[in-house]
Each structure stands twice: as structure tokens, then as C-alpha cells.
Amino acid sequence: MGYIELDVVNNDAPRVVIGIDLGTTNSLAAIWEDTGPRVLTPDGMSASIPSVVHVPAEGNPVVGTDAKAQAMVDPEHTVFSVKRMMGRGVEDLDLANNPLPYKVLEDDRKLAMVELHGKRMTPQELSAWILVGVLEHARKATGSEVAAAVITVPAYFDDAQRQATRDAARIAGLEVLRIVNEPTAASLAYGLGRTDAQTVAVFDLGGGTFDVSLLSIEEGVFQVLATNGDTRLGGDDFDQALVQLAREDLANDVSPELFNDPAFLQAARLSAEKCKQALSSDPEAELHLALPDLNINYRRRITRPEFEALIEPLVQRTLQSCRRALSDAELTTDQIDEVVLVGGSTRVPLVRAQVEAFFGRAPHTALNPDHVVALGAAVQAHVLTGGTRDVLLMDVTPLSLGIETMGGAVSKMIERNSTIPCSHKEGFSTYAEGQTGIDFHVIQGERELAADCRSLGRFSLKDIPPMPAGMARVGVRFALDADGVLTVSAKEESTGASASIEIAPMHGLTDNEVETMLDAGFANAQEDFDNRRVVDLQTEIGTMLTAIDRSNEAAQTGLDRESLLDLTEAVEAAKKAQTTHDLPQIQSARDRLEQASLPLATILMDGVVKGAITGKRVDEL
């Protein structure tokens, strides 16, 4: 009986297994402790780590809050939304509608890469840095090394995206116990299905994506019945609805180009988000946009009904996905026993109300919707290390898998929503006289034509003995393992001759590529962390102090008294910390300095961004 065994003997520090929610905007980790999962929160820090990577001209990339702080200062080298790029091509990113401040390129396999300081980085590498940040976070919170982890992905991630996630972990030197679907993790977190058989709907509305999954839980076995979703729908769209409102109000007073001004976009998005959050608890809130440099000072009271009218069509779109998932699972709403809410955007009262009305029952909201997925991942990590056998997760594949046949049609090998692991074998043959090779094109998707589906890769079967057309019997086998990772093999059977196959991976990294990245120093990135951290923090404090000193005039004139006093005190504390080697003291001094300098940064940022745009416009002319 093979439990997953972890080498705990040869390490001085205890090694732990954790669950990681590797999110688009934020990532976090959780661990199983005695009786249940707990989110990892190092002292004095937030549980969530912004999924942002800042790559400086020299030295290692910076992750999380530190990186996020660079988003406005050094936008060309600060990468966010890495998750959206994983296993995707540049075309998929729709850059025309979603412009990014950093430079996105395409490699020779048509996959997105980011160019930073003339060096190209894959989304896998960037994601690996985020994982390194999460591991540091976990180490600080537990005092232990992380041995392995369960990582969650959206139910909608296809094979290429899952593979990219695995590659990111490999680059970060992290053993992956399992890739688990986020909604499945959520229901694990709530510990549903302990008693009777239940059917659960998990409604996950995050910042930029929406997922709904239907699960059956019986005798501790979790089975995903159907999943559906929309990769371009989330709380960000709620913010945009408010921004749009402001634009309409301002249309007569402001020239249209200004609406594309990054300073306007950034400020509008932030104030819309603030207004939205306030409306989750208050009956009305203010949408306030103050951009003195652009001559804008806009205020408007928004009532909750007004806001709800704006986002109603968006909420309806989530319910459409719920209908489709129910239809796929051949279920009706009255057969759903439990509803679980996941994702920060489910705090919006209209979302809660509509979900409750749609399913006819009050959803579970006891756990923090931002933590649920990480908590569930920790439960699964506990299961996979033999901690408990009360729970078993049986997942389904979100998309059909097949082979392109003559004329560009699709022959489906594994149907969408099939329970994994699963395998399917089918016979193919040659169509030409004396044909000695067959090219196979593996695809994923629901459309009839291969050209409309996603290409997962091509491989060819060679060395078929020459024989009349249609005589060769080639068995093609698709095997999806419990992680949803696909293996395709082909064998010529009529002669018993062994035939060779070549699989050209289009999305996953080759072993060589991973090796190269490991050589680049990734695996060692975690070593000597504390010492490096002290040096890094000292440097950072130095840089910040210089910058603050340089902007003294702006601070004196632009800041209110309270902010100025706060900043002065933080500067004092930081100067004191510069003389010590005490990591916690240095860390807290740095964090305090960052906090206290935010108002100043805001003042300066307006100037920086304006400068950047002026330059850009000249370029365009």
C-alpha cells in the first residue's frame, strides 16, 4: 500500500506539507493542524501575497507586497496577472483590449513571454517566483521547510495550463502533491458531505474569473459532476461598471483621450473598487475621483440599488453558467443540497441574493471567501500524505479531448466531464497505399472542427510496414491521470512491429528547459534567505530613505499634517533599523516606512505617470 512518503529523516528542520491557492491577484498558503486547516499568516503580515513580481535590473526578483509597491514606480518591470499567461499564447491575451504596461512577446511555440531588462522570462518562471514568495511566507509562519504542496487551479484550466503550473513548481524546487480544482478545494474546506449524500454547488467569483462546479459528496468521496465558467468575468468588471458611469458623467467636461490616460484609469479603478466595497455594507457610498493634475474632481453618491442595476447583467451571466452546469450534470436547482461561496466578489450583496434566489437556499458564508480555496488545498495535502483516508476526491476533465481526423474533423477520445483518471483506446488506420507514417494532432475542446479547438500537440507514428490502405491497425490510447495530465500513445498492432512515436510538447516545458531554469539559480533561491533578506531590506530602506529625502519638498507642501508626522516618525525608525541585523525589526521598520510613504507616493505617482504618457504620445506622433 503506497502512501506518499516524505523524507523527514534527513532534514534538521521539520518539513511540512501545505496547500497553495496560486491566484491571479493574490496567493496564499494554508496548513493542516491537528483538527483542521489554518491559513498561514506570518507575524505582522497579511495572509495573502499579491501575485506580483518585480524584476529589478540587478539581483533577484521581488514578490508580493514589495513588488506591488513598484507597480506604479516601475511598471515596465512589474508583472501582474501571470496566471492569465500560463500556457497561453499572445493572441489569447487579447492585448488590444487588455493592455499591459510590460512587454509581452511570443516564443517560437507561440507562447507568451515577458521581456524584462532585455531578458525573456516565461510565465512559468514568473509564477515560480511567486511560489518562492509563498514558500518564504510559509516558512516564516511555521518555522519549517515546505516539503511539498497541493496547488489549486481554476476548474477551467486546460491541460497546457495545468502543465505550466506544474512546471512553475518544478522551477521553484517545489514538489507538487496534486493539482486540485479550486471549487473542489472549497467544498473540502467546508468539510461537506460528512453525513448524508449531498450535491453541492460551488460558486466562485474572483477578481477576474468566474467558476461554478457541481459536486456530489457521498461517504467521503467527492465527485465533480460538472463545471462551467467564464474566464473573463469577475469583480473587476463590477469596478469597470462604476468607472463607465463616471466616464459618462464626465463626457461633457473632459476630452475623450483623457479616459485612456493611465493616471485616470488607475485612479478611477481604485475609487470604483473602494465605492463597491463600501456598498457591500452601506446603503450608499461615494464615488470620488480627484485628479488635480488632470483637472478632475468628480463626486457622486451611489446608492446600492443604482450599483445593483449596473452589475445586474454581469450577475445574470454567472447564473447562465450555473444553468449550463446544471444541464450538463442533468440536475435541477432543487436537487442542490448546499451552496458554497468563494472569492472576494461574493461579498457583494446582490451576488449573494441572486445566488440564494437561483438555488433556493442560503449559501455557506462562514469561512472567509478569500481563504476557502487555500484551506481546502491544505485538507487535500493532509489526505495525500496519508493523514486521513476519510476523504477521496474524484475529479472530472473540464474539456473533451480528441484527435484530428481526415478533413479537419474531431474524433473525441475522452468526453468532457468524464471522471478521472480515465483512458480510452481507439483504432485508426492508414489511408494511402504503402503509407509508413501517421501524423496525429491532439486537441482539446468541444467544437466540431479541429481548427476551432485548442491544439495540445502533434506526434507522428513512424516505421509502419508498407501495406495496402486501411490495412494497418493503429491503436491510439489517451490516458488522463488523476491530476488531469494527458498521455497519448500509439501502436501499430497488425504486424506486432513496434512503432516509435514522437511527442512534441507545445505547451509544457521540455525537461531541458526546466534544467536550464534550475541552473539559473532558482533552486537555490530559498537558501540563506534570512541573510539575504537582511541585506535586501537594508538596501531597500536605503533606497526608500533617499527617495523620501529627495521628495522632501513635495512632502512638506503636499501632505496633510498627520501623514507628514507619520512619515517623519517612520523615517526615524528606519534609520535606527539600518544599524541593526535584527530581521524582524528591519522588516517592521521597512513595512512601516512603506505604509507611511504611501500618501507621498500617490502625490509623486501622478507626476511620474503623466511624464510617461507625455513621452509615449511623442513616440506615437
Place this chain on the structure above:
Amino acid sequence: MDTGLHSCPHCDAELWSPLACEECGALLESSDHGTPFVVFGLERAWDIDRKDLRRRLLRLQRLVHPDHAGATDQAQEAAATLNHAHEVLADPSLRANLLLRLLGGPDESTERKMPQDFLMEVLEWNETLDEITEDQGSEPASREARLIHLQDELLQRREDLLVEVGAALMPLPEPKSESLALLRRRLNAARYLARTLWRIREMRLTEQGLSGATKPPL
């Protein structure tokens, strides 16, 4: 039982499935686990208790699933075998097809016909469906109502057909008997109905603007 199951080579306990031993939890080596009936330790029969089948699936998956047994090829294959066997036995028409094959009856390529009386109905249904497809002028609600009407008719017909199929399989006919050709024709009809029902469902979902929702934007 289709094949004689022996005792566990590890703990000597009596086995009810060739995949694993529930007593000692061992996964068992085998190149061929036998028919889906054998996999679940069930008699070869049309009549099946769905709840009992599912319980057997869950009991065995707890033993063989890679999450519990370790991510070996053997565990992956055993779990895949279980999922496939469950899918076949849980679906009445797949189950009937399996029994027909085990009894040495004709497959779809050698016996392609459908029952004679059924063909007339097919012509009518196809005509109705074409009418609805081509009639883009009328109200969506009225098109939806006509599609639901047709869908209900087909569902009922499919249910009747499967009852007939079940009756013909209880008790199981003699292997290679004459009646198996007729059974194949009924199953061909059931397959036609399944495909048409799927087509109607897709049409309805498209009308509701739901068809795009299954596909993530690429």
C-alpha cells in the same frame, strides 16, 4: 460470477473484485480485469441496483485511487478501469450494448437497421426538427415550446424502448440466439434517440445564449 475469483495472494481473504483486496487493501496485478460486471463483483444481468453499484465504486476507489494508493501506473489504470466500468453499467443503453456483445450478438456495423415501425416515427421527428430549425421567424418562446414538446416525446419514446430492451434481456437470452438481432435494432433506435435528444438540447441551450458558456475563450 463470470470468472472464478480466488483469494487474495497477500492475505488469503476472499475477493469480490479482481482489482483490490478490501481486507488488506492491496492492489492486485492483472493484465485484464474482465468485464465491468466482474470488476464490480456482480452477476452478469440486465437488472442492476444503481445505489449498490455506486457503493461498490466508492469502496473500490478508496482502495485503488492514486490519491490513496499512490500515483503509480497500476493505481491510475485500476481507477480508470473502475470509472469506465461504472460508466458502462450505470447507463442502460451502454449496459445493454455490453450484454449484447457478451452474448455474441451483432454489432452496429453488421446490423445497422432500426425496427420497421420506428422508422416512420424517425421521419416525422426529423421533419419536425427541420421545421423548427428553419423557422427563424417565430418567437423564441414558441420555438422553445415546440422543442420541449419534441424533447418530451423523444424522452418518453426512449424510456419505452429501454423498457422493451430490458424485457428482452430478462432473463438473459441464449448466446447467439435469433432474438439478439432484434435487440440490436432496438439499441440502434435508442442511439438515434440519444443523438437527437442531444441535438435538441444543444439547440435549446444555443437559443438561451448558453452554448458559448461551455467554452472558455481561447
